[in-house]
Amino acid sequence: MKTIALLQFVTAAFAALPAVGAPPPKKLNVVATTPDLAAVAREIGGDGVDVKALAKPTEDPHFVDAKPSHIVTLNRADVLIEGGAELEVGWLPPLLESARNDKIAAGAPGHIVASQGIRMLEIPATFDRSRGDVHPYGNPHFLLDPINVKIIAAQMADHFAQVDPSSAAMYKANLKRFDDAVDAHLVEWQKQLAPYKGAKIVTYHKDFVYLGERFNLDIIDNLEPKPGIAPSPAHLAKVITEMKAANSRVLLVQPYQNRKTAETVARQTDAVVLDVPQQPGAIPNTDTYFTLMDYMVKTIAAGLAEKH
Amino acid sequence: MRIPLTAVLVTLTGVTVSAAQGSDTTGTPPPTQAVPVRTAGAYMNIGFVGLMDFAWSSARNLAALQPGDHDPHVRGFTIPNAEITLDGAVDPYFKGFANIVYKLDPNGETGVELEEMFALTTSLPANLQVKAGQFFPEFGRQNSQHPHAWAFVDQPLVLNRMFGPDGLRSQGARISWLAPTSFYAEAMVTVLNSAGGTTSSFRSDESSGIHGGVPLGRDVLKLTDMLVVPRISASFDLTDTQTLLVGASAAFGPNNSGPDASTRIYGVDLYWKWKSPRAAAGFPFVSFQSEFMSRRYEAAQRVSAEDALVTLPAEMLKDNGAYAQVLWGIKPRIVAGLRGEYATGNETAFDTPLRAHRFRMSPNFTWYPTEFSKFRLQYNYDNRRGIGRDHSFLVQFEFVLGAHAAHKF
Numbered sequence: 001m002k003t004i005a006l007l008q009f010v011t012a013a014f015a016a017l018p019a020v021g022a023p024p025p026k027k028l029n030v031v032a033t034t035p036d037l038a039a040v041a042r043e044i045g046g047d048g049v050d051v052k053a054l055a056k057p058t059e060d061p062h063f064v065d066a067k068p069s070h071i072v073t074l075n076r077a078d079v080l081i082e083g084g085a086e087l088e089v090g091w092l093p094p095l096l097e098s099a100r101n102d103k104i105a106a107g108a109p110g111h112i113v114a115s116q117g118i119r120m121l122e123i124p125a126t127f128d129r130s131r132g133d134v135h136p137y138g139n140p141h142f143l144l145d146p147i148n149v150k151i152i153a154a155q156m157a158d159h160f161a162q163v164d165p166s167s168a169a170m171y172k173a174n175l176k177r178f179d180d181a182v183d184a185h186l187v188e189w190q191k192q193l194a195p196y197k198g199a200k201i202v203t204y205h206k207d208f209v210y211l212g213e214r215f216n217l218d219i220i221d222n223l224e225p226k227p228g229i230a231p232s233p234a235h236l237a238k239v240i241t242e243m244k245a246a247n248s249r250v251l252l253v254q255p256y257q258n259r260k261t262a263e264t265v266a267r268q269t270d271a272v273v274l275d276v277p278q279q280p281g282a283i284p285n286t287d288t289y290f291t292l293m294d295y296m297v298k299t300i301a302a303g304l305a306e307k308h
Numbered sequence: 309m310r311i312p313l314t315a316v317l318v319t320l321t322g323v324t325v326s327a328a329q330g331s332d333t334t335g336t337p338p339p340t341q342a343v344p345v346r347t348a349g350a351y352m353n354i355g356f357v358g359l360m361d362f363a364w365s366s367a368r369n370l371a372a373l374q375p376g377d378h379d380p381h382v383r384g385f386t387i388p389n390a391e392i393t394l395d396g397a398v399d400p401y402f403k404g405f406a407n408i409v410y411k412l413d414p415n416g417e418t419g420v421e422l423e424e425m426f427a428l429t430t431s432l433p434a435n436l437q438v439k440a441g442q443f444f445p446e447f448g449r450q451n452s453q454h455p456h457a458w459a460f461v462d463q464p465l466v467l468n469r470m471f472g473p474d475g476l477r478s479q480g481a482r483i484s485w486l487a488p489t490s491f492y493a494e495a496m497v498t499v500l501n502s503a504g505g506t507t508s509s510f511r512s513d514e515s516s517g518i519h520g521g522v523p524l525g526r527d528v529l530k531l532t533d534m535l536v537v538p539r540i541s542a543s544f545d546l547t548d549t550q551t552l553l554v555g556a557s558a559a560f561g562p563n564n565s566g567p568d569a570s571t572r573i574y575g576v577d578l579y580w581k582w583k584s585p586r587a588a589a590g591f592p593f594v595s596f597q598s599e600f601m602s603r604r605y606e607a608a609q610r611v612s613a614e615d616a617l618v619t620l621p622a623e624m625l626k627d628n629g630a631y632a633q634v635l636w637g638i639k640p641r642i643v644a645g646l647r648g649e650y651a652t653g654n655e656t657a658f659d660t661p662l663r664a665h666r667f668r669m670s671p672n673f674t675w676y677p678t679e680f681s682k683f684r685l686q687y688n689y690d691n692r693r694g695i696g697r698d699h700s701f702l703v704q705f706e707f708v709l710g711a712h713a714a715h716k717f
Contacts, residue, residue, distance in 0.1 A: 056548070056585055058585050058586045059583075059585060059587045060588050063587065063588075063589050063590035065551070065717055066714065066715065066717045067543070067717050068541075068543035068551070068553060069491070069492055069543060069544075069545050069551070071492055072486075072491065075486055089714065091714055091715075093714050094714050094715070094716045097403065097428065097430075098437075098486070098716075099486075100430070100431075100432065100435055100436070100437050100486060102431050105430065105431070129678075132678075133678065133679075228589070228678060229678065230640060230641070255586050256587060257588060258588065
């Protein structure tokens with residue numbers, strides 16, 4: 001009798017299992033190297049994905065520590081999104097080597113290289129480090145151009161659908177909605193910056209090239225004499241002369257760049273220093289792609305209105 | 309980084325050339341097709357690291373004071389390391405690595421060695437990974453790092469005592485397992501040949517400096533005559549800006565003092581780093597690194613290396629040592645460092661400088677014009693029991709060409 005009772009109990013327990021433990025549909029684990037890629041992935045993945053960024057929004061994305069916790073994150077990832085064009089060359093390769101995850105191996109559907117499909121600017125004719133830390137595949141800060149973001153979003157929707165075919169329709173619908181929103185916002189952003197067509201501005205690093213190209217801003221020089229090389233007094237003197245000659249009075253810096261250097265130049269040129277982070281979340285209320293771009297365009301337009 | 313240094317391969321438009329398809333590349337392309345030129349370098353990262361030192365010391369015999377193979381060895385200039393690094397994906401299953409090192413001796417003669425050459429699996433199931441070839445096993449933190457990645461000009465004393473001038477390195481294989489835990493935890497075991505100059509605590513012909521006797525030629529008779537190096541490590545992000553990495557390692561193997569003698573080395577290591585949330589080029593940061601090692605070297609009854617008429621008794625040689633170093637990345641590309649270290653051994657029937665008590669303190673200062681070059685100034689205060697105090701000034705310059713291998717944490 002005891003045996004039968006036990007059997008009945010076990011059978012009942014097993015029968016009850018699916019009812020109790022029916023798991024919610026598993027979300028895709030998406031890992032992006034930088035917060036800007038993560039923000040776009042959230043738009044496209046919607047409820048189907050959990051997105052994590054490796055780099056902090058406030059730090060220089062060229063120099064992220066290859067922390068062991070990132071190995072664990074990559075080991076569990078279904079999809080990896082990297083900027084490519086050697087933006088992450090100093091830290092991603094050893095992480096991938098240790099992560100031992102075939103799903104995100106080079107060439108797998110779970111590995112997205114955002115720079116593929118982008119018309120890269122500033123591809124050097126020769127590879128020569130006496131010109132500074134020049135990226136051989138072109139300038140990797142391409143997410144500031146909304147048209148590029150649409151290309152990357154389409155790539156994400158395509159890869160998400162390959163990895164998770166059951167949600168393909170949702171990714172497609174999210175992409176359509178995102179594309180429409182980008183188109184609508186782009187008209188608005190262009191309208192805000194239209195009065196300043198050809199405005200001459202200066203940036204700390206060569207990281208606003210794509211923004212300048214899309215919105216007709218003329219970046220006349222950088223505070224860094226060469227990419228990745230710290231500003232020298234001689235170079236800053238040259239920039240000051242150039243700014244005065246061109247009546248350029250707006251300077252853009254990111255959170256991790258040396259604001260004091262920019263302020264010194266601004267004092268001598270009657271310019272304004274604008275804090276324009278490129279990564280969502282670097283300052284409050286810029287957590288999504290659209291809130292960040294809204295903030296960026298509004299800040300630059302206001303700075304140009306004040307000084308142009 | 310793609311280096312157009314190497315032989316040029318010519319291939320058809322849109323055809324990806326792999327090593328296995330090599331024969332396809334020799335055919336003449338149809339005249340209607342454009343002929344893009346690719347370089348063999350596109351399949352491999354090629355790099356070169358050049359290191360040069362200048363040293364001046366109160367010790368006349370700098371080679372005895374600075375026993376590491378990559379340390380400055382003379383008053384004046386030393387080229388301690390010129391290294392060609394090659395790496396890349398072999399195929400979808402393996403990555404390949406090689407380091408070929410050139411060293412100049414005090415007479416300017418060049419020595420070449422294959423420092424490392426190994427393959428690493430990329431696609432094993434169950435979070436496993438195998439490495440095979442000749443390599444520095446992961447014992448502690450610094451043993452597997454190349455001089456380029458060191459924070460000081462010279463090798464820590466304890467690594468020199470336990471592993472010899474070139475560190476612990478041999479031919480073998482390693483299997484590692486990444487634990488399915490929420491934090492990083494990895495366990496690994498390396499099995500290596502136990503012979504040769506780079507296994508100095510084991511079956512090394514140069515081991516008389518450790519046990520004072522004539523080294524015995526020992527053959528490999530059983531599996532336990534191999535050198536086994538287990539390690540576990542774990543890491544925790546203490547806060548958003550602080551990371552801790554801890555590890556425990558051991559090395560077990562036979563030694564050359566007698567037919568059945570063996571050596572056991574144990575080590576613990578710790579690395580902590582804080583990095584600013586607004587780091588530019590990785591600065592500012594503060595890091596702390598320390599390793600402690602303890603060795604139990606079972607010395608058999610043996611003939612003294614100094615006097616063939618003297619027999620040394622069987623005894624246990626107990627050694628230990630540690631270093632601790634703090635680095636402060638003050639502002640972009642500028643680092644101040646301080647290292648303190650000691651190494652010591654118990655009283656035995658013979659004397660050897662390789663086991664005598666020694667203390668060293670080294671402040672240093674490094675300036676990186678870019679991540680591809682560096683200048684380093686270092687002062688060493690040395691106190692060797694039985695010899696006395698010494699003061700040394702070391703200057704180092706380094707440059708990197710081609711691919712700059714990314715640094716591990």
